[in-house]
Amino acid sequence: MLIDTPKVSRRAFLIGSAAAGGGLVLGLRLPFGPEPARAADGAPEITAWVVIRPDDTVVIRIARSEMGQGTLTGLAQLVAEELECDWGKVTTEYPTPGQNVARKRVWGDFSTGGSRGIRESQLYVRQGGAAARMMLVQAAANGWGVPAAECSAASSVITHAPSGRKTTYGKVAEAAARLPQPQAKEIRLKDPKDWKLIGKPVKRLDTLDKLTGKQVYGADLKLPGMLNAAIKDSPVTGGRVKSFDAAKVAGMKGVRKVVQVGETGVAVIADTWWQAKVALDALPIVWDDGPHAKVSSAGIAAVLKEGLDAPEAFVANQAGDVKAGLAGGAKKLVAEYAYPYQNHATMEPMNATARYTPERCEVWVPTQNGEAAFAATLAASGLPADKCEVYKIHLGGGFGRRGGFHDYVTQAVLIARQMPGVPVKLLWSREEDMIHGRYHPITQCRMSAALDASGNLSALHMRISGQSILASVRPEALQKGRDPVVFQGLNPGGEFGFGYTVPNLLIDHAMRNPHILPGFWRGVNVNQNAIYVECFMDELAQAAGVDPLEFRRRLMTKHPKHLAVLNAVAERAGWGKPAPRGVHRGLAQMMAFGSYVAACAEVSVADGNKVKVHRIVCATDPGYVVNPAQVERQIAGSFVYGLSALFDQECTVKDGRIEQDNFHSYNSMRIAQMPKVESILMPSGGFWGGVGEPTICVAAPAVLNAFAAATGKRIRSFPLKNHGIQLV
Amino acid sequence: MARLTVNGSARNVDVDPATPLLWALREQIGLTGTKYGCGVAQCGACTVHVDGAPVRSCVMPVSAVEGKRITTIEGLAVNGVLTRVQKAWLDHEVPQCGYCQSGMIMAVTALLKDKPRPTDADIDAAITNICRCGTFQQVREAIHAAAKG
Numbered sequence A: 001m002l003i004d005t006p007k008v009s010r011r012a013f014l015i016g017s018a019a020a021g022g023g024l025v026l027g028l029r030l031p032f033g034p035e036p037a038r039a040a041d042g043a044p045e046i047t048a049w050v051v052i053r054p055d056d057t058v059v060i061r062i063a064r065s066e067m068g069q070g071t072l073t074g075l076a077q078l079v080a081e082e083l084e085c086d087w088g089k090v091t092t093e094y095p096t097p098g099q100n101v102a103r104k105r106v107w108g109d110f111s112t113g114g115s116r117g118i119r120e121s122q123l124y125v126r127q128g129g130a131a132a133r134m135m136l137v138q139a140a141a142n143g144w145g146v147p148a149a150e151c152s153a154a155s156s157v158i159t160h161a162p163s164g165r166k167t168t169y170g171k172v173a174e175a176a177a178r179l180p181q182p183q184a185k186e187i188r189l190k191d192p193k194d195w196k197l198i199g200k201p202v203k204r205l206d207t208l209d210k211l212t213g214k215q216v217y218g219a220d221l222k223l224p225g226m227l228n229a230a231i232k233d234s235p236v237t238g239g240r241v242k243s244f245d246a247a248k249v250a251g252m253k254g255v256r257k258v259v260q261v262g263e264t265g266v267a268v269i270a271d272t273w274w275q276a277k278v279a280l281d282a283l284p285i286v287w288d289d290g291p292h293a294k295v296s297s298a299g300i301a302a303v304l305k306e307g308l309d310a311p312e313a314f315v316a317n318q319a320g321d322v323k324a325g326l327a328g329g330a331k332k333l334v335a336e337y338a339y340p341y342q343n344h345a346t347m348e349p350m351n352a353t354a355r356y357t358p359e360r361c362e363v364w365v366p367t368q369n370g371e372a373a374f375a376a377t378l379a380a381s382g383l384p385a386d387k388c389e390v391y392k393i394h395l396g397g398g399f400g401r402r403g404g405f406h407d408y409v410t411q412a413v414l415i416a417r418q419m420p421g422v423p424v425k426l427l428w429s430r431e432e433d434m435i436h437g438r439y440h441p442i443t444q445c446r447m448s449a450a451l452d453a454s455g456n457l458s459a460l461h462m463r464i465s466g467q468s469i470l471a472s473v474r475p476e477a478l479q480k481g482r483d484p485v486v487f488q489g490l491n492p493g494g495e496f497g498f499g500y501t502v503p504n505l506l507i508d509h510a511m512r513n514p515h516i517l518p519g520f521w522r523g524v525n526v527n528q529n530a531i532y533v534e535c536f537m538d539e540l541a542q543a544a545g546v547d548p549l550e551f552r553r554r555l556m557t558k559h560p561k562h563l564a565v566l567n568a569v570a571e572r573a574g575w576g577k578p579a580p581r582g583v584h585r586g587l588a589q590m591m592a593f594g595s596y597v598a599a600c601a602e603v604s605v606a607d608g609n610k611v612k613v614h615r616i617v618c619a620t621d622p623g624y625v626v627n628p629a630q631v632e633r634q635i636a637g638s639f640v641y642g643l644s645a646l647f648d649q650e651c652t653v654k655d656g657r658i659e660q661d662n663f664h665s666y667n668s669m670r671i672a673q674m675p676k677v678e679s680i681l682m683p684s685g686g687f688w689g690g691v692g693e694p695t696i697c698v699a700a701p702a703v704l705n706a707f708a709a710a711t712g713k714r715i716r717s718f719p720l721k722n723h724g725i726q727l728v
Numbered sequence B: 001m002a003r004l005t006v007n008g009s010a011r012n013v014d015v016d017p018a019t020p021l022l023w024a025l026r027e028q029i030g031l032t033g034t035k036y037g038c039g040v041a042q043c044g045a046c047t048v049h050v051d052g053a054p055v056r057s058c059v060m061p062v063s064a065v066e067g068k069r070i071t072t073i074e075g076l077a078v079n080g081v082l083t084r085v086q087k088a089w090l091d092h093e094v095p096q097c098g099y100c101q102s103g104m105i106m107a108v109t110a111l112l113k114d115k116p117r118p119t120d121a122d123i124d125a126a127i128t129n130i131c132r133c134g135t136f137q138q139v140r141e142a143i144h145a146a147a148k149g
């Protein structure tokens, strides 16, 4: 079996391969750019972020992608707060990646993942709004011949108080657009205590069309003369097409062409997608399965298991002398865990539409990263940046699948190149989507710990063995061979800081990279890291004979923000007080994506295997909350994603390929299984954390700890369905 | 050629009779509000009403629905006036990505016709749509709100 096992000593090579990037030369991130341009309808652009129409409509430009998480509304709130515009007149638009390149990346990073959409752009989008307000006020002041300092703006109206004169943004927009833009250092942003829009649960800007069928997703796109394509790519990664018999389906209704897509895929192009799919299913294809054709889940598990004992590993967090600490403890505890591959299973399968001529290549795609889609378009079309464009279409879910990988864009362009001038929409079947994921990586973990004579945790060795996402996706981002993403939630500090102080500590990773392609996933590695740490904490507490909350508190005195969210859920849930009859509680806490999260789950178990999660109390401190209504929805949704993963989701490997190909074998929870989620938002200010992902990680350990409290059983390999345990 | 009645209009669609209703709606009639999620009756994204009953259109051949009344998400609001379910969805801001919501709204609309005041158990039994964004908490709230008013 071929499994890549990087050694610590390979670091030089791994750094040396850094050049394999996205293909775009990325400039500095500026709050606004040198060459303002008009909007498509001719309305004047004040700053890159703000266009004002004569009727006072405010068009706020959104560089990040909306995929359901509410970032479009949140980013608009940030701009509007400083712009002092009438929120009722706000609409939004996406600038295109091609425009971003042409304007020296005036809109900064388009990448929408890692719960970064708001926290990493909040400063420059607020500056963009503030600069526009200053220019609009200046333009009004110029018109009146008064100093700008005597004028103020509120709700898109500019007032000169001494004379009582008023005008609106729409009336002065043309003049404002001709003024020089203020420098970043001249812009004074509001004190958070003066915010009127940030922190308010204003309604999303994008709801209505989702209720009437009007919202166009990538899969819904229609272009004049468009054809449709269905594709099969090699079911085994590393395999390729040997041959296919196009003549067998050439006469089928609607079929226009059967094409090979790169080395690895075959597509049927037809009038409709259904015709393409029917023909593709009838098309004889012979595959060469390549070097991984014999790989199985059992084989992968064996390699990972060996990594648990490997002498070489990348270190993330270290204190004291763990060897001595483990040897000298009064009581020793060891537990091994395993976490599977998982698919994102976005509701909308992967798709992209492309039109190619030798002069121009255009792509319409639901993507979390317009710039990465653009890079894929350039590479697949062979055309330069000024001959390519990407139009972002609304996403039917992303969860990481539509961020770093644009295999479907590459395919769409390669197909369109074989039908020049004709737009072709490529849509993956659910089956194609399931077996060509970029999977949540697989890991195992061994936790070894020692308790001292008074039941305190004196030594902890956490050894993770398994797959690195970066080694596959962005090897240039490895740090001397080490993948920092593996250690989410386990670092000494930073946005994934470990919340416990352990005198003798070692957290390390033996990298083992099977051929199954890994990818970022909602939460990704913090999900299993939280299970490993937080379930083991409960085991240790039990071994020490100490209440799990109290056991944690003793280790958290130097981590007040971690502790604050944990205390908040314990208090709200009534930890230490009797639960309703038959109900058991479990706790978990973690820091992820810059935010502190904790959960207390209330669970009952029937017949030893039917788990009802009645209630989950969850607390989060993300520093600032832009839209509390949307944060609550992200939290509730996180439990659906996290509990589906815990109970039901696993992608297994047989003969080198993923076995689960639709929702019957890769289930996702339904409304009947939904617990009541109570969110406590406790933003403490002074930092910006994410909200889309952090909460997922506490879902599983809180429920597992409650399950153990109910049954006395510790389950350490996932999903729970493999143990006959169901969520009811 | 199949003759379908969709949202009150008669439509002739030139498809193989085995073609699923979902694809005739999306590709021949151009009503893309009904979504493809799985193609095997698992997820509910493709839910429409056939003679008022919720049906997963991805596994329903057009030959089986000729002469029947088909309603899609586009047929709910009349002259832009939202139904009470759509209104409740707006008030409670149910959708996240929204991709599952056409099917969710169609399933809920059918439930409320059947059971104007559904209990939580009724909801659990009738609403089996998948939502990967995880909007279930808001879905339940909005169903109760729509039932009340």
Ligand code: FES
Pocket (backbone or CB within 6 Å): B035, B036, B037, B038, B039, B040, B041, B042, B043, B044, B045, B046, B047, B056, B057, B058, B059
């Ligand atoms: S697409 Fe019909 S049930 Fe999923």
Ligand code: FES
Pocket (backbone or CB within 6 Å): A068, A347, A396, A397, B095, B096, B097, B098, B099, B100, B101, B130, B131, B132, B133, B134, B135
């Ligand atoms: S709202 Fe995204 S799948 Fe339901």
